[in-house]
Amino acid sequence: MQDRTSGENKLNEEQLWLEHARRGDKAAFGKLIEAYQTPVYNLAYRMLNNSAEAEEAAQEAFIRAYTRLDSYNPAHKFSTWMLSITSNYCIDLIRKRRAVLLSIDEPLPAHPALQTDTAKAPERQMVMDEQQQMVQTLLAELPEDYRQAVVLRYWYEMSYEEIAESMQTTVSAIKSRLFRARRQLAEVGMAMGLAPEAEMA
Numbered sequence: 001m002q003d004r005t006s007g008e009n010k011l012n013e014e015q016l017w018l019e020h021a022r023r024g025d026k027a028a029f030g031k032l033i034e035a036y037q038t039p040v041y042n043l044a045y046r047m048l049n050n051s052a053e054a055e056e057a058a059q060e061a062f063i064r065a066y067t068r069l070d071s072y073n074p075a076h077k078f079s080t081w082m083l084s085i086t087s088n089y090c091i092d093l094i095r096k097r098r099a100v101l102l103s104i105d106e107p108l109p110a111h112p113a114l115q116t117d118t119a120k121a122p123e124r125q126m127v128m129d130e131q132q133q134m135v136q137t138l139l140a141e142l143p144e145d146y147r148q149a150v151v152l153r154y155w156y157e158m159s160y161e162e163i164a165e166s167m168q169t170t171v172s173a174i175k176s177r178l179f180r181a182r183r184q185l186a187e188v189g190m191a192m193g194l195a196p197e198a199e200m201a
Contacts (some may be wrong), residue, residue, distance in 0.1 A: 014078060022069045029069075033062050036079065039156075040086050057093065061086040076165070084166035085154060086094040087148055096142050107169060138185045146181040149174055 014035070019182075020028035039145045040061055045054035064085050065072075072081055115126065139147060145167070152158045152166060 015074070018069075018072070018074070018078060021066070021124075022072075029066055032078070032082075034123070036082050039083060041078070043083055043086050043151075043156070044090055044157075047087065047148070048093065053093070057086065057090055061089050064089065065163065076162075080158060080162045083152070083158075084162075087166055088168075091144060091148060107113060134189075138189055140182060141188045142181055146177050146184070149177045150181050 014032070017028045017031045021032060037058065041054055041058045044057040048054050048057060061082070065082055066108070068085075072078070139150065142186060144148065149163055150165065152163045153160075159164070160174050164171045164174045
């Protein structure tokens with residue numbers, strides 16, 4: 001009950017910041033930046049694989065969000081809208097530099113299903129690290145739009161509808177991309193001799 005109350009208070013506080021920011025209160029928008037600068041930067045870094053570019057992309061994403069507050073629909077989560085702006089801006093940058101594949105040396109955070117208490121289970125940590133590296137190796141083989149859908153779905157846990165809105169396409173197109181991405185991951189994994197468990201469900 002306490003966690004639920006805390007979550008509701010946070011949501012109400014965020015809505016208050018949004019209301020003030022939409023009226024031109026830069027300090028209120030600054031509160032939103034503080035709240036979301038880490039996930040926005042992390043998303044940009046995972047897509048661009050460059051800390052300086054990710055920092056610039058995060059700044060640009062917040063600028064774009066501030067200038068487009070009038071178009072924000074309060075019926076949708078602000079976090080989804082903010083991450084959508086970030087991911088789309090990063091895709092624009094990637095396409096401008098004619099990148100076909102996203103190659104990321106820095107691993108994504110461990111998928112929630114792989115998280116464990118490392119202090120109590122060092123063997124599990126070793127297995128988790130191996131699985132993490134396996135997934136990262138496979139993800140590096142995906143085209144940019146497939147990778148974007150996979151990251152938003154499996155690491156940011158966005159719904160199909162939220163991803164479709166973010167990528168400006170349809171839910172059926174997102175489902176198709178995710179299906180093809182999983183199939184491609186499985187095919188690449190088999191070709192590399194990796195365990196079939198590496199495929200994401």
